[in-house]
Amino acid sequence: MIKLEVKKGHILQRKGEVNTKVYQVESGLLRSYSIDEKGKEHIYMFAPENWIIADNQSPDTPCELFIDALEDSVVLSTEKVDLTITDVDSEKLIKRLGVLQNRIIMLMSATAIQRYEHFIRTYPDIVQRVPQKLIASYLGITPEALSAAKRAKALKK
Amino acid sequence: MIKLEVKKGHILQRKGEVNTKVYQVESGLLRSYSIDEKGKEHIYMFAPENWIIADNQSPDTPCELFIDALEDSVVLSTEKVDLTITDVDSEKLIKRLGVLQNRIIMLMSATAIQRYEHFIRTYPDIVQRVPQKLIASYLGITPEALSAAKRAKALKK
DNA sequence: CTCATTTCTTAATGTACATTAATGGGATTG
DNA sequence: CAATCCCATTAATGTACATTAAGAAATGAG
Numbered sequence: 001m002i003k004l005e006v007k008k009g010h011i012l013q014r015k016g017e018v019n020t021k022v023y024q025v026e027s028g029l030l031r032s033y034s035i036d037e038k039g040k041e042h043i044y045m046f047a048p049e050n051w052i053i054a055d056n057q058s059p060d061t062p063c064e065l066f067i068d069a070l071e072d073s074v075v076l077s078t079e080k081v082d083l084t085i086t087d088v089d090s091e092k093l094i095k096r097l098g099v100l101q102n103r104i105i106m107l108m109s110a111t112a113i114q115r116y117e118h119f120i121r122t123y124p125d126i127v128q129r130v131p132q133k134l135i136a137s138y139l140g141i142t143p144e145a146l147s148a149a150k151r152a153k154a155l156k157k
Numbered sequence: 158m159i160k161l162e163v164k165k166g167h168i169l170q171r172k173g174e175v176n177t178k179v180y181q182v183e184s185g186l187l188r189s190y191s192i193d194e195k196g197k198e199h200i201y202m203f204a205p206e207n208w209i210i211a212d213n214q215s216p217d218t219p220c221e222l223f224i225d226a227l228e229d230s231v232v233l234s235t236e237k238v239d240l241t242i243t244d245v246d247s248e249k250l251i252k253r254l255g256v257l258q259n260r261i262i263m264l265m266s267a268t269a270i271q272r273y274e275h276f277i278r279t280y281p282d283i284v285q286r287v288p289q290k291l292i293a294s295y296l297g298i299t300p301e302a303l304s305a306a307k308r309a310k311a312l313k314k
Numbered sequence: 315c316t317c318a319t320t321t322c323t324t325a326a327t328g329t330a331c332a333t334t335a336a337t338g339g340g341a342t343t344g
Numbered sequence: 345c346a347a348t349c350c351c352a353t354t355a356a357t358g359t360a361c362a363t364t365a366a367g368a369a370a371t372g373a374g
Binding site: 034036040042044055056057058064065090093094095096097098100101102103104105107108109110140 | 191193197199201212213214215221222247250251252253254255257258259260261262264265266267297
């Protein structure tokens with residue numbers, strides 16, 4: 001287990017690399033994201049203080065995600081193989097499955113603005129800390145679409 | 158742990174109920190799905206033989222998903238609270254996180270036809286067993302869109 | 315086998331969001 | 345302080361997919 005100090009913008013993991021590490025955020029903010037064929041970024045997860053972030057692929061396959069720092073951060077890095085079964089908290093894993101389940105249902109059934117409202121309710125602190133365009137990327141839409149959706153909503157009131 | 162024989166079409170769990178059970182499929186095929194405000198179904202997961210299916214919410218909150226049988230099935234039903242930590246295989250949970258991760262990335266970055274091709278590669282057996290409209294529902298599109306996408310693809314060849 | 319039901323396909327139209335491009339406002343750095 | 349960069353917004357146009365409706369094909373029940 002190694003403690004890392006990472007500067008904003010530093011990339012901890014790249015897609016295609018063998019992914020053997022799990023990162024625990026002590027302070028700051030990390031994110032994981034994919035880049036599609038057209039070069040567009042899609043944020044998979046934000047990881048503020050006390051969150052764990054990693055590529056959920058088996059350790060012997062190349063990973064799908066990039067991980068980098070959105071703020072100067074302090075991170076504990078652990079080798080996946082060093083995590084014994086007793087270390088892994090099944091309850092936390094199940095909780096995360098629940099988060100991903102809700103995310104998938106939202107992506108399939110909710111409009112952009114509904115997903116945005118759900119996000120600011122669920123992660124009010126992150127909204128304050130990152131630019132809107134990154135939230136749009138998490139929601140699966142463009143910053144322009146998010147901007148337009150908020151305007152349309154404001155007009156209705 | 159109870160063994161259930163469920164007929165095709167039987168609903169094992171409804172949205173809003175307290176969700177205390179985990180189902181293990183011995184034979185047949187189950188699915189979990191949500192129904193949105195407009196009454197439209199969105200399939201979250203197919204569960205053929207040897208799969209485990211459940212709502213990934215904590216056992217004290219009302220569940221998000223319906224679970225029913227797409228074929229006559231035999232299912233082992235277990236109370237979540239009866240699953241001790243030693244029962245839960247962390248490795249399987251992590252593998253499932255990987256599956257959900259890929260699903261989310263696909264939903265955010267791939268077109269309908271790309272998601273379809275990924276699906277038939279990943280679950281070739283399920284394609285044979287369920288109508289196309291259910292696969293469309295899993296992919297997050299309408300049956301009409303899937304039909305059109307396949308036609309467009311065939312024309313290109 | 316026959317009828318009824320479900321499923322698949324096609325086509326016309328509608329809509330949410332993407333793309334592109336331009337503009338102005340903060341923030342950041344030399 | 346000026347120059348630059350990043351970010352948010354707006355508008356025009358484009359596109360993927362939804363919706364609606366109809367008919368054809370497959371499936372299932374009696």
